[in-house]
Amino acid sequence: xxxxxxxxxxxxxxVSRVVxxxxxxxxxxxxxxxxxxxxxxxxxxxxxxxxxxxKTATIGFISDNWGDREHAALxxxxxxxxxxxxxxxxxxxTDSDPEREEQLALSLCARRVDGLIVVPTPGDHExxxxxxxxxxxxxxxxxxxxxxxxxxxxxDEEGAARMAVAHLAAxxxxxxxYLGGDHxxxxxxxxxxxxxxxxxxxxxxxxxxxxxxxxRNLVDSTVTAxxxxxxxxxxxxxxxxxxxxxxxRVAVVGFGDFxxxxxxxxxxxxxxxxxxEIGRAAAELLFxxxxxxxxxxxxxxxxxxxxxxxxxxxxPARA
Amino acid sequence: xxxxxxxxxxxxxxVSRVVxxxxxxxxxxxxxxxxxxxxxxxxxxxxxxxxxxxKTATIGFISDNWGDREHAALxxxxxxxxxxxxxxxxxxxTDSDPEREEQLALSLCARRVDGLIVVPTPGDHExxxxxxxxxxxxxxxxxxxxxxxxxxxxxDEEGAARMAVAHLAAxxxxxxxYLGGDHxxxxxxxxxxxxxxxxxxxxxxxxxxxxxxxxRNLVDSTVTAxxxxxxxxxxxxxxxxxxxxxxxRVAVVGFGDFxxxxxxxxxxxxxxxxxxEIGRAAAELLFxxxxxxxxxxxxxxxxxxxxxxxxxxxxPARA
DNA sequence: CTGAAAGCGCTTACAG
DNA sequence: CTGAAAGCGCTTACAG
Numbered sequence: 001x002x003x004x005x006x007x008x009x010x011x012x013x014x015v016s017r018v019v020x021x022x023x024x025x026x027x028x029x030x031x032x033x034x035x036x037x038x039x040x041x042x043x044x045x046x047x048x049x050x051x052x053x054x055k056t057a058t059i060g061f062i063s064d065n066w067g068d069r070e071h072a073a074l075x076x077x078x079x080x081x082x083x084x085x086x087x088x089x090x091x092x093x094t095d096s097d098p099e100r101e102e103q104l105a106l107s108l109c110a111r112r113v114d115g116l117i118v119v120p121t122p123g124d125h126e127x128x129x130x131x132x133x134x135x136x137x138x139x140x141x142x143x144x145x146x147x148x149x150x151x152x153x154x155x156d157e158e159g160a161a162r163m164a165v166a167h168l169a170a171x172x173x174x175x176x177x178y179l180g181g182d183h184x185x186x187x188x189x190x191x192x193x194x195x196x197x198x199x200x201x202x203x204x205x206x207x208x209x210x211x212x213x214x215x216r217n218l219v220d221s222t223v224t225a226x227x228x229x230x231x232x233x234x235x236x237x238x239x240x241x242x243x244x245x246x247x248x249r250v251a252v253v254g255f256g257d258f259x260x261x262x263x264x265x266x267x268x269x270x271x272x273x274x275x276x277e278i279g280r281a282a283a284e285l286l287f288x289x290x291x292x293x294x295x296x297x298x299x300x301x302x303x304x305x306x307x308x309x310x311x312x313x314x315x316p317a318r319a
Numbered sequence: 320x321x322x323x324x325x326x327x328x329x330x331x332x333x334v335s336r337v338v339x340x341x342x343x344x345x346x347x348x349x350x351x352x353x354x355x356x357x358x359x360x361x362x363x364x365x366x367x368x369x370x371x372x373x374k375t376a377t378i379g380f381i382s383d384n385w386g387d388r389e390h391a392a393l394x395x396x397x398x399x400x401x402x403x404x405x406x407x408x409x410x411x412x413t414d415s416d417p418e419r420e421e422q423l424a425l426s427l428c429a430r431r432v433d434g435l436i437v438v439p440t441p442g443d444h445e446x447x448x449x450x451x452x453x454x455x456x457x458x459x460x461x462x463x464x465x466x467x468x469x470x471x472x473x474x475d476e477e478g479a480a481r482m483a484v485a486h487l488a489a490x491x492x493x494x495x496x497y498l499g500g501d502h503x504x505x506x507x508x509x510x511x512x513x514x515x516x517x518x519x520x521x522x523x524x525x526x527x528x529x530x531x532x533x534x535r536n537l538v539d540s541t542v543t544a545x546x547x548x549x550x551x552x553x554x555x556x557x558x559x560x561x562x563x564x565x566x567x568r569v570a571v572v573g574f575g576d577f578x579x580x581x582x583x584x585x586x587x588x589x590x591x592x593x594x595x596e597i598g599r600a601a602a603e604l605l606f607x608x609x610x611x612x613x614x615x616x617x618x619x620x621x622x623x624x625x626x627x628x629x630x631x632x633x634x635p636a637r638a
Numbered sequence: 639c640t641g642a643a644a645g646c647g648c649t650t651a652c653a654g
Numbered sequence: 655c656t657g658a659a660a661g662c663g664c665t666t667a668c669a670g
Contacts (some may be wrong), residue, residue: 010640010641011640011641011642012641012642013640013641013642014639014640014641017639017640024639024640025639025640026639026640029639029640048646050646051646051647051648052645052646053646054646
């Protein structure tokens with residue numbers, strides 16, 4: 001910029017004015033400066049500008065695993081909202097390691113990102129408190145944080161489970177199980193809570209064994225239908241049912257959509273949601289704060305919907 | 320930092336020394352400075368440091384769509400290599416729009432990223448030449464750029480197609496088709512080239528109609544086997560074959576693996592590769608340059624491998 | 639309409 | 655072992 005000023009025979013400030021399209025520069029001067037910029041191939045150093053300004057127009061996105069499709073979709077959603085604002089996004093994975101999360105978050109804060117969107121690891125997030133106080137707006141996504149209050153964009157897992165149970169009930173099923181592996185994570189916990197609530201309010205028996213199904217014992221269990229807590233569980237359930245073709249049919253509703261689901265025979269019903277929507281919601285929460293909103297922490301829930309995949313109808317419960 | 324210096328009663332430089340763990344500061348001074356840092360909740364502004372240093376320890380990753388699973392895996396691979404170096408990653412999507420690519424790349428350059436990894440859009444990339452000359456190391460991934468010479472990390476599509484044809488030939492197939500939609504993109508072009516070369520060198524007839532198969536006419540064509548050029552085509556082929564169960568069997572080899580492929584009946588063979596590997600390769604190329612390598616542009620090809628998905632064997636050609 | 643000075647938060651090069 | 659000055663590339667606040 002100094003070189004440009006020298007070349008054009010003007011002061012630094014005038015170059016700055018031209019670059020920023022500020023009013024009050026004669027056309028001749030402007031032309032001269034623009035010429036010098038062209039000749040020297042000058043490009044303003046955005047980082048320097050931002051240092052002076054105090055903003056970075058940057059947000060950090062921390063998730064379990066960038067390569068995971070749900071997290072990738074989240075990032076995409078965040079980007080869609082950020083792009084309109086001219087914000088750039090730093091992305092990083094924690095591999096669900098709290099230590100790695102802290103390390104990443106802190107180095108992002110050291111770069112003075114304007115905001116942080118984080119899919120929290122199981123660890124606690126107290127280390128973020130001082131950063132948040134120091135002005136780094138933080139929003140959580142997919143899971144709420146522990147020991148910190150902040151905005152969060154979540155999936156309505158509980159509603160999804162209720163919807164699944166209601167759907168199976170409408171097909172005559174009463175002996176509905178839940179195949180979900182670990183029940184302690186936040187998301188599977190919510191799902192299970194929804195399942196239990198729906199079973200109770202429908203007045204269905206809720207055998208405790210039905211919530212500890214495994215792909216192996218599913219075929220020999222007494223359930224006629226099962227809600228699977230993740231795409232992986234859905235796959236395992238379908239595979240184990242297919243491997244025992246002579247066994248009775250068990251209706252499957254999976255939580256989470258997957259590629260080529262439409263090709264399956266028999267088909268499968270899934271409760272699913274738009275992952276990018278969570279990212280957009282999180283970004284909206286974040287920008288709302290950056291725009292000056294100062295109220296108490298908010299939670300946005302993205303609703304799930306029911307989708308029938310594949311040609312076959314869900315198998316009805318036998319009388 | 321100024322405040323910390325005042326609080327500790329030392330000069331700015333001394334604080335800098337402590338923060339950077341430089342040798343030659345008495346333990347007492349160090350303690351005093353550390354105390355002030357603690358009290359004031361001081362965090363070094365990395366951006367300011369980097370402005371002075373001239374580096375940003377940042378690389379930009381531009382792809383078609385962050386949410387796409389292949390590109391997400393690429394980003395993950397880049398991150399794995401970058402993390403060790405302490406580099407942070409800016410990510411952005413182009414939606415295959417050349418204009419958006421240029422806009423993104425330029426704003427990344429304005430932030431003075433140390434390097435750029437880009438999955439190029441169909442447009443030309445001349446606009447990057449001045450940036451590259453200005454010192455922004457650029458590496459391309461998945462597709463080579465046009466009008467620019469630079470390092471690139473690619474997939475060996477040609478080899479993948481050869482492998483697929485060889486596999487089908489080993490099962491007795493000679494009338495092998497190619498279902499790939501548009502033949503003009505770089506990647507499908509490479510695939511087609513490999514297919515043609517393999518057919519020719521095996522001495523198989525290569526009916527031109529076999530390279531313009533569609534999911535609809537596949538069933539009525541004269542091929543006994545087909546190589547599908549993308550996951551989408553594989554899905555379409557499988558669906559259309561399944562929809563005509565009385566039609567003769569056509570063996571399918573797909574390019575690209577997909578979720579739950581193992582569950583399919585009959586199974587499917589895919590030629591696939593590790594997408595993250597491309598990201599890692601691109602990052603290695605980039606860091607090689609940042610470390611001072613100055614040779615001519617290089618191309619790294621990630622090899623594909625053949626994987627049998629699902630229980631069923633590939634159907635043999637009828638005599 | 640244009641410019642000289644000070645400063646963003648840090649480091650570099652040099653003294654003491 | 656410690657510090658005062660200059661500077662990274664830009665903008666802000668104030669003069670002229």
